[in-house]
Amino acid sequence: MASGEQTEERAWKRILDNNKGAFLILFAELVGASMDAIARFLQLGGRSFHPFQVIFARMSITFILSSLYMWYTKVPDFPFGKPVVRGLLLTRALFGFFGLWCLYYSVHYLPLAEATVFRFLVPIVTAWACSLLLRTSFTWKELTAGIVALLGVVIIAQPAAIFGHTPDTPHTGTPIDAVTPRQRILAIAISVLGVLGASGAYTMIRVIGSRAHALISVNYFALVSTIGSTLILLLTPSLSFILPHGFREWALLILLGILGFILQFLLTAGLQLDKSSKATSMLYTQIIFALAFDWGIWGVLPGMWSCIGGAIVIGSTLWSALQKQEKPVKGTVKKADEETALLGAQAGDTVEGVQRRDLRISGVGTI
Template structure:
């Protein structure tokens, strides 16, 4: 057979495939994105969250040093403006204050959230980002226990065991001298914007504040569970942002010795604005990702935040947690990840009208059917 005949035959075969409806294979990268879109959006949200923590630490340590209340004011103020515009543009039901029956709960959620956020921003001033991030992995277990007491949801022995093991991990992170002896774990670098010396007392206070922040975040998430579908998710976010803005402004004006200091230079102005924008981006990406994929594979991406925190600690400040802290952090992450990836029952069908979720309520649990009744399964929740 001549070369020309071969070309004609191949052309005829291509036409046969075309007429048979066999299309060319899709781009491999595009297929991976389409099949794992929710997971990738959650991963991007964790990058945004870790970037926010790094900006917060830099603003408090670099230059003239900003007070945590001023950083909260900037972040929450911009998030409030953006979320308000978004809710107005999309005609969110009961905008802007929500239904009268849940306004008190929304305020309570905002108060808990504000307390948890302040504790987080205070702790990152004295702790490496990775250590401060690890404490947030305790929030789901505390919230699960609170929901079991207040709402009657299940709290299994496995969750109790994981909580006790995680507390052991916290002890290793704190490594008090009364148990571990003298351990040199101070943050001591010569890079710009780093803490030159953190005393053991300051470190222990920061850890105590981090633990208090766990209860603040858990209180916020438990309140969100009580609210349920009676308020749009963005209303919860907006109450949090509004109270955070007003509360931090009042603290800056009323507490002696703090005051409001103007940012120094274009860099600090830019970081403050970027911080607020990232806060809204975090909410948007995480909510979108969880709406697309609520599987364990997707929610496990939340644990990637500790990796990004370690990278920021090393790249910006040239520090990493000590051996005891890394060991304790590994215990906390392993115990909470073990609970988060437990096999659940069949997922209940969604109601006819979808209820919007936010980063907190979506991570706290998805519903499943057990014994003819709808109960809730806890999931890992990190962001305040």
């Protein structure tokens, strides 16, 4: 009996050891979905925090924690990075700030699952942008996947000019019921714009490469988002800071910032440990967590057309991400850039192979 228990324990330990990276990525996606759920809850709660105040709460705390960690661990070139890449880091941060605002705006009017689906367009758009700026390859398969994914977006949006009827928004006695077709279409349009923001951020990360530590890039993003959201809240007459009331609101706002910092570590560690296609697959589990939060908190489940469109988007981008390198290029990677560091360069990886794999995976986890 004892021998059987030891054998079972060894089997479980072997499973955990072999899939440690995948489990970390899975946990990272749960953290990411939790952050989106908290942001949506704060906006739809009794006092309706504005998206810019939610961004301020998340990014100010992330900035403080990230700065303390880099100071304690003596990260090279902290806090501003090398002078040659500071402009690129600032551009990356501006793109990220815009993409994050688009995300938080969209979750005010869309279920989490729908808002999450649009993020899966980011790797394809990033690959296309890098093909223009960095002369990386952009294959016909990636182009086809992008066109099919856009078809999925159209099916989710269900424009009246094509479908001729009101979109099948869920009706469950929740604030979603108050969303008009016009607000829904606008939220979807802003989600698509957010894809451009996130893709711009990841393109800049590829341009920066190994010239800046990953956390310095995150810190620029957090600082710009904190300053930007503060200025908008102070200078816009119709907007203002709402002081959190009670323990729950304080706890949620603080938790949002802490989770943002934890997400960076989990995603980085998981992608370092898992160098296989399992990493890509696990990144897509966020949609499952989003569906669970939609149903558990708001009692919302997507309509039929939203499910069909979402499946098309996820299927086409996942297919693109799992494609193998067709033509190896001479020369191996000797020094990893930020995205390669997330994945861990494998022996025998080619320059183009690593770049294409990175582009497919980047953007699925977080901005």
